[in-house]
Structures are given as structure tokens and as C-alpha cells.
Amino acid sequence: MTVPADAAPAARTVRSVRTVGFDALTAEELDAWHSLRAANPLLDSPYFHPGFAAAVHASGFEVRVAVGRDGSGVVSALLPHHRDGSMARPAGWPGADFQGPVLAPGSSFPPRALLAGGVRGFAFDHLVESCADFAPWVESRRASPYLDVSGGLEGYLGRASRSGRDNMAQARRRARRAERDHGAVRFTADAADPGILGRVVALKRAQYAATGVRDHFAEPGRRELLERLLRVRDPSFGGILSAVHAGPHLVAAHFGIRSGNVLHWWFPVYDPAFAGLSPGWILLREIVAAAPALGITRVDLGRGDDEYKRRARTGETAVCQGLVTRSAARLALRRARASAVAAAKASPLGPGLQNMTRKIRTLMRN
Template sequence: MSMPANEESGEPGASIPSRPVTARRTQTAQAVQTVRTVGFGALTAEELDAWHLLRAANPLLDSPYFHPGFAAAVHAGGREVRVAVGRDQAGGVRALLPHHRERSLTRPAGWPAADFQGPVLAPGSSFPPLALLTGGVRGFAFDHLVEGCADFEPWVESRCPSPFLDVSGGLEGYLGRASRSGKDNMGQARRRAAKAERTHGTVRFVADAVDTELLSRVVELKRAQYAATGARDYFAEPDRHDLLTRLLHTRDSSFGGILSTLHAGPHLVAAHFGIRSENVLHWWFPVYDPAFAGLAPGWMLLRELATAAPALGITRIDLGRGDDEYKRRAKTGETQVCQGIVTRSSARQALRRARDSMVTTAKSSALGPSLRHIARKFRTFNR
């Protein structure tokens, strides 16, 4: 299942709600009639079992973000996760949507680092989004809603591609499906790994390292990258480093964190921390040491992960939304994720459209970094 290294007895991982033996049983699609919102810790055994059953019946929900283990880990860190539980006319659980509340706005659980979002429900079932607007809540904002949630369509403002790698059959299988650019970059990665070994020492890849010190180094490199690019520092909130540590020590067969590392001699050249559920790995926090940028270490790491995929039981690597060049080159396919806000306020929707229009203009503007910096500031407005 994994290639462990440096196993530690560190802090325990988040408690994973048990997966029922009948988790692959198909659920009958029915409309949600009532919605009740409770704290994650107050979910009943019936509701947790339904979460597993509904997710297993819907192929669109195979991302680890839809596993209850992700919501459990976020909630355990002190950032309350609440769950909207939808039931049908007979009282059966037909949908669950984990989220956070921030004053009058709610967001998907794990935001702003939840790369797939939406209700957990059976294919063809309906969910009433406006039922989320109770108790003073004026909006449910989403930015990575999976396609297929037809009930949210009136509030979708835009769509973006979310690329993935089909790594069925490992590296050989991937290369058979990759674009010419993807194949070329993987070939270059092999040659650069040989160069790194000649120059810096033996190249060592560990697919699943349970090592809190290495994880801290990943966070350190990621924060330096945020500072260098002017991006918002996700790890400025200390609980988010704790979240990764909790996920690292979550060693459940159906869900958990994976830290993969690539060394050349004594040097950590590149690393990645992601989450997996069954056969899907989400590419979450990739980093590399800028001192080795000339070796294209990100491609070296991606090549090693594709090679290790069969041993890990991974058949797909989700790269997440983004227009990064390496994602365009590496992908074998893509899905669509949606951005928008469920609200009864037409003024709020108009303001968001104006903001998004400015951000889009700034991204393509020849005025360069100064205007894009203003756009980043504006993007936070009305969030």
C-alpha cells in the first residue's frame, strides 16, 4: 500500500469516522425535503454511515476532500465544521454539506484550501441551496464546486479547468496517455535526475514519509514561495500547519495524508504533501528548493510519483484548479470546477461579478505585477 520511511510515534491523526461494510451499496436518488445543520461532532452514526454510502455511490465524489476524514481533521483543529444534513420525505439522509460559518457568510469545509467542493449526495438527487441561508446566513460562497451540482447552477458565475493525471499502470501507463509535452518533460526529468546524482549525490525518493521535521521543511519552503510571489500566505494561520500534521498521522486505509520527498545526496530537492482517498491522490502542497530550480525538480518529483503510483494504489493524481504551465503540460485530462455564491441579494452578485471582471483583466494586462497586486487585494473584498 505504501513505502514508509522514518515512521514516528508522533501525535495521533484525526479520528476517521468508520466506513460501513456496505459502503458500495447503491443509494436511490431522491429529493431532499428538509435540511438540518449540526456541528460535525454531533453527527449521528446513521449520518456518518450515510456519508460513506452516498459518496461511494457517486463517482464525482471520489476526491479525498469529500471523505468525512477531511472534515474531521479540519474540525479537530478547532475550526468548527458544521454539516447541513438533508433528508428525504421518508426521513432518510440524502445529502450532507460540510461548511464553516464566518459571520453572515458560509464556505465549504477546509476553505481556502479545499480544491473540490459541493454536497455529498447520490447521483440525480437534488439539494436546495437556499436552505443553507438560515439563522442570519446571507450567502454560501464556493470557488471549487464540482460540476454535476445542477441545483447550484443559478449561482455559478464562472468555471475553470481542474487538470489531472491518469497514472493507471504507473509511469508507463501515464506516458501512453500523456501529450507530447508531458512525455518530453518526463524524459527531461529522467535526465536531470541522472545529472543531480552525478553532481550532488545519490537521488532518493520516498513516496510516503511519516516525518514531521520534513513536513515542517515543506511548510517553510512553501511560505518562502508565497512571499516571493506575493501570494497570500496560507500558513500564516498556525492551525493550518497543525492540520497538515494531523493529516500526516492519519493512517487510515481509505483516507490520509501523504508526504513524498526527493533528495539528492543530503539535499531535499523537492517534496509534496497531499491527501489521498482510495485510488485518488490530490496534489496539494508541492515545493522545491530554489537552489535546484535549474533541475526542474517539480517534474522530477512528479515522475517519481507516477512511477510509484501502482505500489501506492493510486490511479489518478488531481492537480487542482490553476493555469500553471506545468499542469497544462502534464495533464491527461481535466474536469471543471465552478465559482459563485448562493445568495438572495442581486447587489452582492453584481459586486462579485465586477470584482471578478477586474481580476480577469488584471491577469491578462500588460501593466504587469502592479495591477495584478491591486487585483489580489480586490479579490479579498466581499469574500
């Protein structure tokens, strides 16, 4: 949705906040969501589109929305979230790679307004710095890299680091090798195929098991969320499934979400049998090359220290971690944990410090 410049919402101060279930939002409130988001360039990620909150809610994870109004009663901010016991978390957590209130640039939102009805804290781990009111509760910031893919592959290569260019060149050579060894290489940029999506989930779960990472898809609703998003066939928002085949083999695939000209890199996978081909790079190169046809100018890779993200990125933004709470003791304990984690990573005494941080993390689980 595009808002004309002369109709863009002005910066406003929230004077009252009402929290309702997503299904109880009025047409006025949903229209305001679209208008406020369209007026704020920091919110162009698909995670801020109401379609994402709607799909999460319909998948069995109740989304509630804090609706802020200014002194004149105009909707000036919305923040979708989940209730998790005494904690509130951003909608889509733990799979939401960008978080925060939807509001016009320069507007305010009172974070403590989320602490009502028995909620003791609002925990965030990918907060976009679009609202200065959250600054007192930010504990740390981490980089979230992206690829500027304006102009497709040629445009990207002109902006990429030497490492990024080298890996893209290697991906081209390995795709040729895959074709020689396994059959014709085919890339599908937008495959509305539930069978491929099922394979993506299966490969991702196998990857979680192999690396000892908690299985994101152990809860059935999370697979249902992807299935719902895949069925949304609207360029303004929806799921997008891309795949690389070599002969009959699915070599690599990716399920993400897009909104307008932004694609979020969410669940990339590859078949370990083809690991020697660096299939992830083959897939990424194909997506960059297809970006103009898809109307994509930026690919957000999401927070993380993965080597391929460091090599491929053309830029980065910051996302914040922290907790809104009235408890000074809880805040101090969280900050002690963050300091211990940082020290463990930097110190040659890492094993002992890491054991200490695990004990602190255990104390912080509830």
C-alpha cells in the same frame, strides 16, 4: 468504503435540512456520508471523505454540516462548511480544492437552506458540478487538471501530451545529473516523517514570501491540519508525504491527501538551491512511477494555470466559482467583478482595468 451496486443510494429530493456541528453527527449520518459518497463517482476526491472534515474540525476550524433528509426522513445529502461572519464557506476553505454536497447522483439539495441563522451567503470557489441546484449561482468555471496514472509511468506516457513526455524524459536526465553532482538520489513515496513535513511547510512559507502570496500557514491550525492528516495511516483516506533527496539534501517534496485510488496534489515544494534541476518534475515523475505500488490511478493537480499543470495533465474537470445569496445587488456586484477580471486579463489595457477590479474586489471583501 464500497457500496454494493444493489445497495447504492437512489436519487432523492431533500425536504428538510438541519445544521449541526461535525461532532454532533450521529452514527446514522456518518454512515450515510460514506454510502452516498461511495455511490457517486464525482465525489471520489479525498476532500469529500468525512475524514477530511474531521481533521479540519479537530485542527480548530469549526466544521458544521447541513444534513438533508428526504420526505421519508432518510439522510440524502450532507454539506460540510464553516461559518465566517455572515458568510458560509466549504469545509477546509481556502485549502479545499473540491467542494459541494455529498449526495447520490441525480439527487437534489436546496442551496438556500444554507442561508439561515444569520448566514447571508454561501461562497464557493471549487464546486464540483454534482448538484444541478447550484447552477443558478455559478458565476464562472475553471479547469482542474489531472493525471491518469493507471499503469504507472509507462501507462501515463502513453496518454501524456508530447510536452508531458518530453518533460518526464528531461526529469530522468536531471535526476542522473543530481546524482553525479550531489549524491545518490532517493525517492520516498510515503514518508511518515514530521521532520520532512516541517521542511515542506518552511519551504512553502518562503515561497509565499518570495512571491508576495498570502501565507497559508500564518494560521497555526493549518500546519496542525497537515500533521493530523500525516498521522492517518489508512489507504481509504489520509495524508501522504513524498520526498526526493540527493545525497543529504532534500531536493523536492510534496504533501497531499489520498482516498482510495485518488491522490490530490496539494503542497508541492522544492529547494530553490536546486532550481536548475527542475526538481518538481523529478518529484512528479517519481510519484507517477510509484502510483501502482501506492494503489493510485489518478493524481488531481487542482485548479490553476501553472505551466507544469498544462504540460503534465492528461485530462481536466471543471470547478465552479459563485455565491448562493438572496441579495440580487450583491450577486450583480460579484458578476460585475468577474466580468472586469476577465476583461483585464484579455485586454491590452490591462493595467487600468486591473486597477478597477482591485477596487471592486475591495468592495466585495465583506
